Amino acid sequence: MQTSFTLAQLADPHIAESEKILRACVHCGFCTATCPTYVLLGDELDSPRGRIYLIKEMLENDRPATTDVVKHIDRCLSCLACMTTCPSGVHYMHLVDHARAHVEATYRRPVLDRLLREMLAHVLPYPRRFRLALAVARPVKPLATLFERIGLKPIAAMLRLAPSHISSRTHRPSQSVSNGARRGRVALLSVCADQVLAPSIEAATIRLLNRYGIEVVQPPAQACCGSLVHHLGREADALAAARVNIDAWMREIEGEGLDAIIATASGCGTTVKDYGFMLRTDSAYAAKAKRISDLTRDVSEYLSTLDLANTETQKPLVVAYHSACSLQHGQKITRQPKELLSKFGFVVKDVEESHLCCGSAGTYNMMQPDIAGKLRDRKVQNIHKLSPDVIAAGNIGCITQIAAGTSIPVVHTVELIDWATGGPTPRALVGASDRHGAGVHR
Numbered sequence: 001m002q003t004s005f006t007l008a009q010l011a012d013p014h015i016a017e018s019e020k021i022l023r024a025c026v027h028c029g030f031c032t033a034t035c036p037t038y039v040l041l042g043d044e045l046d047s048p049r050g051r052i053y054l055i056k057e058m059l060e061n062d063r064p065a066t067t068d069v070v071k072h073i074d075r076c077l078s079c080l081a082c083m084t085t086c087p088s089g090v091h092y093m094h095l096v097d098h099a100r101a102h103v104e105a106t107y108r109r110p111v112l113d114r115l116l117r118e119m120l121a122h123v124l125p126y127p128r129r130f131r132l133a134l135a136v137a138r139p140v141k142p143l144a145t146l147f148e149r150i151g152l153k154p155i156a157a158m159l160r161l162a163p164s165h166i167s168s169r170t171h172r173p174s175q176s177v178s179n180g181a182r183r184g185r186v187a188l189l190s191v192c193a194d195q196v197l198a199p200s201i202e203a204a205t206i207r208l209l210n211r212y213g214i215e216v217v218q219p220p221a222q223a224c225c226g227s228l229v230h231h232l233g234r235e236a237d238a239l240a241a242a243r244v245n246i247d248a249w250m251r252e253i254e255g256e257g258l259d260a261i262i263a264t265a266s267g268c269g270t271t272v273k274d275y276g277f278m279l280r281t282d283s284a285y286a287a288k289a290k291r292i293s294d295l296t297r298d299v300s301e302y303l304s305t306l307d308l309a310n311t312e313t314q315k316p317l318v319v320a321y322h323s324a325c326s327l328q329h330g331q332k333i334t335r336q337p338k339e340l341l342s343k344f345g346f347v348v349k350d351v352e353e354s355h356l357c358c359g360s361a362g363t364y365n366m367m368q369p370d371i372a373g374k375l376r377d378r379k380v381q382n383i384h385k386l387s388p389d390v391i392a393a394g395n396i397g398c399i400t401q402i403a404a405g406t407s408i409p410v411v412h413t414v415e416l417i418d419w420a421t422g423g424p425t426p427r428a429l430v431g432a433s434d435r436h437g438a439g440v441h442r
Contacts (some may be wrong), residue, residue, distance in 0.1 A: 001025040001052070005060055013281050014098055015059060021095045022056050024088050025049070031092075034376055036357045037075050045072045046093050048082035055099045073099055073315070075371065077364050078231055079139035079357040080329035093330070094277065097230065104233030117232055118155050120363050125224035125241070127195040134196065137162040157369035161404060163197060176206045176216040183213035184259045187249055189272065191265040192224050193396045201396065202426055203262050204418035205299055209262075209419060212306050217258075221248040225263075226273035230278075231362050239253070239282075243399065244273050246288050260297045264414060265393040267362060270330035272296045298327060299414050300394060304336040308421065309345065319346045320388035322379070322402060325357050325397035335396055336435035337413045344420035346392075352382040362403035373400070380405040390429060392416055405427075 001022050009015045031048040032038045038047035045054065053441055065073075073096065082092050109117070119272050123129045141159045147158035186209065194201045206216050226241030227417050252258050263269030278292035319341055327333050338348045359365050359375030379402060383391060391410040403410040409428035 001027065001056065003056065004100050005062060009060075011060065011210055013049075014101075018059055018095055018098050021091050022052065024090045026088050028087065028337050030087060030333050031086050034081040034085045034355050035370060036077055036079060036359075038082070039356065040371060040374055041075075043072075045078050047382050048086075051076060051096065051099075052090075052092070055095060057101065058099070059202055065103040066107075070103055070107055070109075073103060075368060077277045077325070077357050079358070079361060079362040081325065081326035081355050081357070084329045084355065093274075100231065100233035100402055101235040102233075104235070112152075116367070120238065121229050121232055121234055122367070124228055124363070125226075127192055129164060130192065130196045130203070132155075134162050134166050138164065138166075147173050154367050155364050157366045157372070158349055161400060163400075166196065169267065175218070178211055178419070179210050182215050183306075185215040185217065186260045186262050187222075188216050188251055189225060189245075189261060189263045189265075189268055189296075190218060190222055190267055191263070192228075192272060193400075197400060198396055198412070200415060201412045204412070204415045204423055204426075205262065205264050207423050208303070208414060208418040208421060209422075212308060214259075214306070217252055217261075218415055219248040219252055221251075223248075225268040226272050227268050230271060235320045238271075242272075242278060245272070245283055246275065246285060248266065248281075249292055249295075253295075258295060258420050260294065260302050261295050261297050262297055264394075265397070265410065266298055266324045266327035266331065267397060268420050269296060269298045271325040273331065295441060296334075298331060298333055298394065300327075300337040300340060301331075303340055303414075303417065308340070308417075311425055316345050316347060317389040318386070320351055320352055320383045320386045320391045320408075321348050321356050321413075322358065322383070322391055322393040322398055324393055324398045325361070328355070329395060337402075340417055341392060342412065343352075344417060345417060346420070349386045349388060351379070352385060353378070358398050360395070362397060362399035365397075365401055376401055378430060383408070390416070404417075 003019050003022050005015060005019050010019060017200050027049065029049055044050040051072055054072055058065060058069055076096055078096060080093055081426045085209055123133050137159055141162055144156040144159040188205060223244045224241050226238035227243065230238035250263055263272060273293050273296045275294035279285045279289035287399040321338050323334060341348045357375055359372035360378040363371035383406065388408060391402060392413045393410065394413050399410050399412060411426045411428050
């Protein structure tokens with residue numbers, strides 16, 4: 001794609017990077033076949049290629065974002081399926097991230113939209129606030145339909161996603177000692193949503209790693225990874241969060257050392273793996289950020305490097321494996337989770353149209369509930385074709401989104417592996433029945 005940025009514009013490293021990305025696009029249109037919004041809506045401007053045109057024009061002319069441009073950029077899930085499909089290697093993720101920051105800086109949103117985005121940015125990354133918000137939402141949940149009828153669809157979507165049961169607050173040790181001789185030492189990223197919606201994921205991860213001799217540390221100073229605000233275009237907030245975590249993890253690296261930084265939510269892992277790029281222009285943090293990115297591993301990615309012996313009876317349950325977009329497209333991790341599940345006796349089945357997003361995408365299912373709902377229903381329909389006993393995924397957003405559309409238990413991949421190696425039955429499976437009518441329990 002030809003561009004005509006001025007030399008003055010190209011002096012800005014963000015513009016220079018976006019110009020390089022734009023020039024890589026050859027207009028082939030392969031991306032349209034795997035873009036969820038284009039598949040659903042059929043609008044060229046709701047495809048990666050169409051958004052690239054809009055972003056190019058906006059940045060090249062150094063103009064504020066318009067309502068129409070914002071509409072199409074907001075509809076992007078950042079699922080990154082286009083990056084998997086693109087034969088030219090267009091790094092769409094960095095381009096759309098730049099566009100969102102530009103929108104945030106130049107466009108004044110309608111009052112309700114502005115308030116909702118402020119609320120999400122100041123609640124979801126903070127577990128205590130998030131837990132309080134869910135407690136307030138629970139008694140109001142029956143009013144979701146009313147909010148929808150009066151045009152407040154995002155609020156209705158938030159209420160419907162609020163769980164009827166909030167897990168009790170669990171003690172989170174700053175350090176968990178390995179069983180027997182120590183074979184490794186890792187830091188476990190604290191996932192904001194996991195702490196409130198599914199603390200069992202973190203607990204299962206610690207048990208599993210300890211079982212195989214891996215010491216787990218959770219520095220008290222670590223905080224939200226910054227992913228949520230990053231995708232809201234709040235770049236300063238995202239970079240501030242990144243610096244907090246980098247400082248916390250560097251203290252561990254310079255102390256007893258770390259073999260890896262483990263992420264149990266693939267959306268968080270994708271962002272942390274991008275810290276090196278995000279902070280590339282910060283002379284005080286660029287090198288440290290790259291080191292942290294290089295150390296970061298998805299939990300399935302790290303587990304696949306360990307010799308995990310099966311110590312328990314295998315679990316011959318049929319598992320529909322949902323490949324989270326941030327894992328398969330963002331981190332290019334596709335085989336490890338399925339291989340691990342198969343190793344422990346689970347019958348793993350791929351979901352048809354696995355490349356298409358479930359509609360979660362961070363806050364997307366709240367801010368774009370109509371599109372998100374259609375994607376969820378499409379995903380669930382494909383899952384039901386497999387008649388699975390359980391659905392496994394590697395991202396809390398996907399787990400919450402899919403669970404809202406099916407009665408089939410949805411759990412994190414690591415919970416199943418922990419169960420198969422001596423851990424407790426995942427809560428979602430307690431009392432569930434398999435395809436043969438037998439209770440699912442150890």
